Amino acid sequence: MLASLVSASAPAPPMDVRPHITVFKDPACGCCKSWVEHLRKHGFDVAVRDTSDVTGAKRTGRVPEQLHSCHTAFVNGYVVEGHVPAADIQRLLRDKPKIAGIAVAGMPVGSPGMEMGGRADKYDVIAFGRDGTTRVFARH
Numbered sequence: 597m598l599a600s601l602v603s604a605s606a607p608a609p610p611m612d613v614r615p616h617i618t619v620f621k622d623p624a625c626g627c628c629k630s631w632v633e634h635l636r637k638h639g640f641d642v643a644v645r646d647t648s649d650v651t652g653a654k655r656t657g658r659v660p661e662q663l664h665s666c667h668t669a670f671v672n673g674y675v676v677e678g679h680v681p682a683a684d685i686q687r688l689l690r691d692k693p694k695i696a697g698i699a700v701a702g703m704p705v706g707s708p709g710m711e712m713g714g715r716a717d718k719y720d721v722i723a724f725g726r727d728g729t730t731r732v733f734a735r736h
Contacts, residue, residue: 614641615689617676620653621646621667628667631679631709638682640671660728663699674698679707684721684734695723698733707736 617635621628623646635642647653653668657675665678672689675697688698699722700707706716716736723733 614639615671615685616641616643617669617671617685618643618645619667619669620650622648622650625666627679627703627709629709630711631667634708635682635685638686640682640685658696658726658728659699660724660730663701663722663724663730665700665702677701679703679709680721681708681734681736687734693723694725696726698723 617640619628619632619635619642621632621644632642632644645653650666650668653670654664654677657668657670657677659668659675659677663677667678669676671685674688674695676685676688677697677699679700680698684698700719701722703710704717704719705712707719719736720732721734721736722730724730
């Protein structure tokens with residue numbers, strides 16, 4: 597009875613719910629702020645957690661050390677490390693692969709948040725598993 601009352605009075609969820617992503621970053625990091633703006637421009641609902649020690653988020657997400665970057669994010673059970681393009685995160689959420697997350701190691705020039713005019717380095721987005729295995733998820 598209660599379930600039928602709740603479902604009858606509750607509004608239907610919107611069909612285009614914006615993905616919620618929580619970003620752990622240093623409060624003074626400008627490129628992290630730019631990456632957050634990149635996500636917002638591409639439809640993400642972003643919560644920012646400023647911290648001077650982002651390594652705790654990396655440990656929680658079990659990000660392999662060789663993939664570390666300046667910020668760590670969590671979205672729908674996945675970890676997103678570094679300057680990953682929004683389109684790759686959207687693909688991750690759409691395809692739902694059996695991985696722990698995706699990462700862009702370091703801070704490649706031309707990646708979201710690291711724009712420097714027309715200059716752009718080639719870089720890979722790496723998928724990683726909870727067991728530490730890695731593979732290329734996307735190439736840019």
